[in-house]
Amino acid sequence: MDVIPKELRKLYQKGHDDFKKGYFKTARSKYQQVLDRIHSTIKNTRILDELQCDVSLDISATYRQQHCYSEALDYCSQSEELARMLKDDLRLANCLDSRGKVKGMKGLFKDAADDYLKSIKLKLLAIGDNNIYIADTYHGLADIYYWQDKYNEAQENYEKSLKIRLDKFGDGHLKTADSYCSIGDMYITKDKIDNALLMYEKALKIRLSQQGSKSLAVANVYDSIGDIKQQQNKLEDAMSLFEKSLNIKLEIVGQHQFEVTESYVRIGGIYLSQGKDRESQNIIEKARDIRLELFGNHNLYVADAFHELAKVYTYQNNFEEAKFLHEKSLNIWLDLLERNSIEIAKVYHNLGTIYYTEEEYEKANSMLTKAIEIKLELLGHESLNVAESYQALGRLYTSLSKFDKALEMYNMVLTLRLKFLGATNLLTAQIYCDIGDIHSKQSRFIDAILMYERYLCIQLELKGEDLQVAKVYHILGKIYLDLDQLDDSISMLKKSLVIQQEVDTKHAFSLIDLYLNLGMAYYRKEGYNDALSMCQEALSFRLKETNDQNLDIGNNYHILGLIHNELGNYDQAINMLSKYLNIKLQYLGEDDAIDDLIRLYNTIAYVYYNQDKHDDAMSMYYEAKNLIVNKFGEESLEICPIYEGLGNVYFKQEQYEEALLMYEPCLEIYFEKYGKRHPEILYVCDCMRECYSKLDRDQEALEMISLLKINESDLEVLAKEEAKEEDEEEEEEEKDQEEVQ
Helix, strand or coil: CCCCCHHHHHHHHHHHHHHHHCCHHHHHHHHHHHHHHHHHCCCCCHHHHHHHHHHHHHHHHHHHHCCCHHHHHHHHHHHHHHHHHHCCHHHHHHHHHHHHHHHHHCCCHHHHHHHHHHHHHHHHHHHCCCCHHHHHHHHHHHHHHHHCCCHHHHHHHHHHHHHHHHHHCCCCCHHHHHHHHHHHHHHHHCCCHHHHHHHHHHHHHHHHHHHCCCCHHHHHHHHHHHHHHHHCCCHHHHHHHHHHHHHHHHHHHCCCCHHHHHHHHHHHHHHHHCCCHHHHHHHHHHHHHHHHHHHCCCCHHHHHHHHHHHHHHHHCCCHHHHHHHHHHHHHHHHHHCCCCCHHHHHHHHHHHHHHHHCCCHHHHHHHHHHHHHHHHHHHCCCCHHHHHHHHHHHHHHHHCCCHHHHHHHHHHHHHHHHHHCCCCCHHHHHHHHHHHHHHHHCCCHHHHHHHHHHHHHHHHHHCCCCHHHHHHHHHHHHHHHHCCCHHHHHHHHHHHHHHHHCCCHHHCCCHHHHHHHHHHHHHHCCCHHHHHHHHHHHHHHHHHHCCCCCHHHHHHHHHHHHHHHHCCCHHHHHHHHHHHHHHHHHHCCCCCHHHHHHHHHHHHHHHHHHCCCHHHHHHHHHHHHHHHHHHHCCCCHHHHHHHHHHHHHHHHCCCHHHHHHHHHHHHHHHHHHHCCCCHHHHHHHHHHHHHHHHCCCHHHHHHHHHHHHHHHHHHHHHHHHHHHHHHHHHHHHHHHHHHHC
């Protein structure tokens, strides 16, 4: 360099300084000025030819960093031509490195790897295996492997490069920082989040000390650390880092550059995680448009933008548009990538979740299975990425009622998340919730409660109350309702209601069911006024949603009818129950419609009975009787409540003979089905005893009293046995819960 003018050397160094900070356009301008001065020199020397070779390669690098691949390859070819003329194997190898980098960025991975491998052979012969130049080649080859998800090969070459750089430069050099960043990326693929963060922080410290805060390299580290914060669900921290990175990029490269679109996509992801889908869509569309302008339709970066935008449409339940964009990105990746990749697996996974939401379970299973197969091939069994697809497949199995298979998937996910993320993590909490859903569906309520409580403990500590927490409170409320733990049920349901009422009602996922369940809990606790209030709220919401007289509205009328009956509001009860009856008669094709109709006739008859509207009560009982005879026969157990009801109506009208005609066949059926010792027999015998007494048929009344005494004695023994069995069951449940804990 002694024969190169000092002014020229100084200009060349300024170009390097700009390049390191990411000012590629101004760096290229300075490099071009150096070339122009070389060309204006009358006398060519080897030194100047070598400089021209190096500067041409540097100009190629500026175009490459701006994704202007044709121009990058043109200048690379100029440099390669000079290197061959000079017969300089080291410079020729550097040209191969540069060309390999461009091909890799274009997705031509096989050609790229070939160029790097040729470069390594040349460098080994020219300078040996412990040199800063060959370290660059190892690093570049590792990038190619990494982009293809060949992580073992990538790690081997990154470590070779780092070892040389540490030996030649020490721990504070920019090249060493590059190695730290790449090894951090490798740790991310292995879900070693803490190790990755340590690498990124080392790189950031070096780059800040060497380049200052206004550097693309610094911005890139902010992005990497932000990705980790997002994965940890620390969304505000992630957004702060992404915005810091974006501001640096805008200052250095301007708005319409690829680097800026990377920040837009990341920020869009944060918006989506925060539920700000419109903001997410706008900023990702901006990224897509810039990439289309820069690269055209058929490009890996454009495919990535389509993929990210599809996630937004999925969130918005616009599944057709989401599937269209996923398939569009999938076709590009399948065409440009030479083998299976994580990007392809992600598309299969996302398509699988969409098909699952649309209840196209066969297609969902196919997509998710493809995703898992690719992920297992590339990442192995112990990966959070694989766990994500296991969880989706578990939810599919749950919907298909294949609970054992679902639990198998969920337990694998739980093991991986506990290993890599620890117990206090939102993703770990999420899988507890899924396992709780399985236990709940299997009526394993104690296990379900334990899983939901673990979910709540983590969620409330890390994120606080949100709609998902409200959903879990609601589920727990229903479980406690099934367990007849009414105070606990009401407590959980009220907590859910408070959260949902703070959210716009269009986003509340189940306010109607919540009001109904609260109403049922109050009803069973005999808090009929509160029950009435809750169920009227539910009906109000339903009628706002639709005017259709469907079964859901009918069920609401049914519950309101029962509540009004308990409050003695018999006219309102009949009004509600009659509305339910009219709706129910439209759905006689349903399998359980006849059984429901029988119960409904029986209920309406009982309300008429309370009003002393005996003819109306009799009419309803006979409607029920006819349905039972047609479905079950005249001597079925199902007909006994109807005989009892009819007998009670006749008794209330002092038609005791007619009442006995109803009670007697009922008693015969009970005797035939149960023998002479059963709780149901007590009630009928007592009713018949009263009838005989009213008719002065004392002998028959005494016979009924004898039957009553026999049954009461046996029932006391039976009650003691049942109490003992209940105590034993409770002890077993307590032992099971202790084992689970």
